[in-house]
Amino acid sequence: MVVLFTLIKQGINFQLRDKNWLIFNIVFPIALLLMTSYFMKNNFQTDGMNLDTVKIGICNETSDTIYFDAIRNLESDVDFEIKEIETVNDGKELIKCGELQVLLIQKDEEVDVYSGDENYIENVYVTAVIENIESGIASGKVAINYRPVENYISAQYIETSFSSSDYYGVVIITMMVLYVIIVPLCLFSYDFDNQIVQRVCMTGVKRVHYFIARIISSVIIELIIIIPIFLFSVFVLRTNWGSHLLWVIISMLLTIIMAVMLGTVLYMELQSYEKCLLIVQTIIIPVWSFLGGSYIKLNTNNPIINAVLWLSPLRWLNQGIFRSVYVNNNGILIKYSLIAGVAIVLLGVILVLRSGRRKEQ
């Protein structure tokens, strides 16, 4: 037990000997948190459709003016500043220099809606208006005695307090949890390259104990890195972690252990720091992070694509946390904790089998 404790302490001291490494590992995720929360701020705002004025250019390539008459006479919360345009190219030029936001071209049985990238909200709004006008025109063609609409549907407005710092405060931290895979790689590459493992085992320490000690060291190192970032998200960014913190902490802890075990097994298999790092940094972290929604929010109802998304443990963890916080449902977190537990056991079995084989070799 004393030996195990010494080994754990030595592993932590070894990795933390480089203070710059520790500082960079804490400071950069915090910088990333701040940057992403700020950069993506507008992506999480839902009131973008509340427009005051839209500058519309209309260009008629047919003799039919039905749409444009309808737009001119439309009663709307939004003011339309309408300008007649001679040609499409004239309209495009006006969009480029900001004098127009949306350009409508009426052709035979077709309406084209142009806009610059910066006016996509106006574009969606005007397109929706045109679609409604078109519905009115088409209904006049088929319904003989068309009466004005009386029973309007009332949509239920859902106010979401889901800000970019709520989203990125969670996903950047869970992504950092994944970076722990690199810690055992550093420890093992040093130990194996310098025959430290053999020397430790010659003192009577069992190989399994050595691995357990190194895994515990890696987990503690990750906690030393994650805790300040987590506290920063709670107290500075005011990220909403919900009221089921116990489940969130359990599932994050299991992810850290799983990531450390994965890094250990990977090193045992490849026995090369460079190869392992390439796999971890080029494949595992970017792909799992992307599928988990660490860079940008992903949604799909396509069952195949959805199944691919759920291959990432970060998807389980992030979605579990968000559902726990905003929908008060811990189902995904509990399921994920069970899956992570099983994965840890399986990786442990592989590790025991592989370390035994290495010993024989």
Place this chain on the structure above:
Amino acid sequence: MKMIWVLLKNNIKCLTSKSPVFFFMFILLPVVISVGISLLIPSKKNMNGIVCDYSDSQLSGEIIESLYMNACLDLTISDSAKIENEVRLGNYNFGIIINYNFDEAVKNYDFGDAVEVYCNSEGFGKLLEETLSLELHTFAEIINQNNEEYIEDIDEYLNSKDSIYMVNMDDSTNDYTATNMLFSFIIMFAFLRTMTGASLVTKDRELGVYTRILMTDVTVCQYYIANILSSVLVVLFQNVATLCLTVLVTDIEFGGTIGEILVVLSVLSIIAVALGDFFVVCTDNKEISNILSTFVAIILLMTGIVPKELLPKTAVIISSVIPTRWAVNCLENMQSGEPLTGSIIYIVMMLLCAAILFAIIMIIANRKSKNN
């Protein structure tokens, strides 16, 4: 020159881990994955909605068809009743539940009983209310005028609508959302790949190879030129592979020609390599330079992913001095119908940025070499 060539060949061998399988796996696999997952990105230019159809009748099928035809809506069908939660979580802009008694309610003009609508934006919510009310009212009118064959009449009504298209400035109707995401991912993978090139320098230092190489006729400048060239070549190969694969496997439209896109990516690759080496030279530490490169890659990805129009004002100013934004600007200009020559200023700025970084690398490396 011969020295650079020898070092270059050796570096490429090291960077490809001396195994073509390993090389292809780590170049092509991320590409395959990023191409695949870039198809996942929902359009940013439409309102994303989710519909759950409990009624599952012909009439409810018609209203879904009508919503599908709407140019500004991007619709997903779900059999889950948790639509309100999906909107609350921000996964969709709106959600519609078509109730069991949909047909009966529409016939009786009781639209509030026919559907439940959830929306996260009041402005768009009003438009959606109007769209659905107009459509259901027309359906009700048709049903009450012709009780027998109303489905055919509703089909006729839907087919009689003029087509409405959201057109890009280059006159195409392509959705460039996935393209821009893919482009950002190509950039990120290029940055990640350059890290391995840069790590060769630290590895050489750790093993004492660096000192031994410099004891021969090789100069510091030649050593770094060989390192930079080898990384650029590997990243270029990666980019060409990505673009070819994308064009062959998917129908993603980039907006410019493959040649033009390749020019932009190549110039950006040179910056990526310069940055990777810059971090290594400045930090002299493999692990710290790794952390730096990784976070810079993610930050650059972010600045590329987020459309300029969605960035806060200060962020637009910050991103305007970031090389990846210059590359994304080139792409966006091409998507709006301009040739690459119209973005020459960005290409020059990127090359200038790379040249400055290379100069700094050489100065620092020479100074450190003299000190040692």
